[in-house]
Amino acid sequence: GFNMLEKLGHTISQPNPSIVPLTTDEEWVHSLAGSTLSFMTIRFIQNGKVKVKKTGKILFTHFGISGPLILNSAHEVKKMLASGDVTASIDMFPDTEENELERRILNLFDKNKNKLTKNVLPEILPSSFTETILTLPDINLSEREVNSITKAQRKKLVKKIKNLTFEITGTLGFDKAVVADGGVILKEVNFKNMTSKLYPNLYLLGDILNINRPSGGFSLQLCWTTGWVAGSDMGEK
Ligand SMILES: Cc1cc2nc3c(=O)[nH]c(=O)nc-3n(C[C@H](O)[C@H](O)[C@H](O)COP(=O)(O)OP(=O)(O)OC[C@H]3O[C@@H](n4cnc5c(N)ncnc54)[C@H](O)[C@@H]3O)c2cc1C
Incomplete structure (x- = not known):
């Protein structure tokens, strides 16, 4: 879809896995596969600085860490990985000094x-x-x-x-990503009826749009809402 749109003259912000589990090579993490920690704080650290800090539930897997909290951190962690090593630090008792x-x-x-x-x-x-x-x-x-x-x-x-602590090595990539960011840049879209500003009869919806969003139903909401707006417009034409 992105290739077709690019050929038609649209500008595509290149997609990257966005809501996606994180990987580590640490075997002790893999050995906890299937275990969850319901209340902990995880910090993602680069060059000694905490860049992302979240509190909630974490799921350990045979490749690393997952669960909604991690999926929603992946976008920022991926950006951190592009500029260097990332260490994850879990505090199992965030409320206790x-x-x-x-x-x-x-x-x-x-x-x-x-x-x-x-x-x-x-x-x-x-x-x-x-x-x-x-x-x-x-x-x-x-x-x-x-x-x-x-x-x-x-x-x-x-x-x-x-x-x-453990080192984050990357993400599971497109195959396991719930969504990717990237897509048609928004200034080329008419949001009144979800048409392309280049082709008035071409509708651009859902995952095609360059809208970054967290997990929690926002992606389905995006495709349903934009689909409804486009469908209504088609009905009127
Ligand atoms: C494992 C997984 C879990 C998810 N869980 C959630 C969730 O819990 N909550 C949430 O909000 N979102 C979730 N999502 C994301 C959500 O499913 C998508 O954001 C949403 O389905 C996007 O809808 P869409 O209509 O834009 O695209 P799609 O659903 O991808 O539909 C595009 C359609 O176009 C077809 N197509 C592609 N190219 C062509 C072509 N050249 N010609 C003809 N047809 C073509 C495809 O086959 C596909 O049927 C999840 C995604 C995955 C993968």
């Missing part, structure tokens, strides 16, 4: 001194995440009894739960 989380973990450890850490932590963390976090190479506390954990190791664990 680091000191407070440490106090909670300390209380938990005090009550369960002789148990294995991996059997204790699920009291405050989703169990699928407990094993993953405890077996990360820089944590490595899964098979340790709580009483053998040093203060430094405990602090490191708290920091990890508040700042679980």
Whole structure:
């Protein structure tokens, strides 16, 4: 469609996957496939600066991360990737300060001194995440009894739960994108009846238009609304 329109003289802003899952090479992320975190904050960081920050639900997959929150971050993250490396940082307790989380973990450890850490932590963390976090190479506390954990190791664990990082490598691309941005530039469209300003009998609707939108029904709304306006115009002509 875009090729045909370009040949007809329309200007096309080149499409890019927009609402699309994000990928990472980190195997611990892949190992969580099917797990969700219902309330967390994710930050996308570049050159030490937080450029995107969102709070909500995240879905882990065999290739990376997805779910509405991630799909709606993908447009900005893709732009970041075009200018360098992007690190994702998940805070699993966005409403709890680091000191407070440490106090909670300390209380938990005090009550369960002789148990294995991996059997204790699920009291405050989703169990699928407990094993993953405890077996990360820089944590490595899964098979340790709580009483053998040093203060430094405990602090490191708290920091990890508040700042679980991994590199974003890209997006799943057009095949898995819900929508792409790009399309016919809007100054070439007559929005009163959705016709082309170059060809009064050519209607330009829905995904053909260069309108970037988040997930949540906005794309279907766009194609229905523009379709209704065009259909009404055709009926009148
Ligand atoms: C997996 C997935 C999930 C989605 N979920 C949602 C959602 O939950 N909410 C939401 O709002 N949006 C969602 N979308 C996006 C939404 O479906 C689209 O934005 C919407 O369908 C676009 O409608 P359209 O009529 O503009 O284009 P399309 O639905 O793509 O229709 C274009 C039609 O033109 C035909 N066509 C193409 N070229 C030619 C040609 N040369 N000659 C003749 N016919 C041609 C195509 O076969 C197609 O039937 C989703 C999309 C995908 C892929």
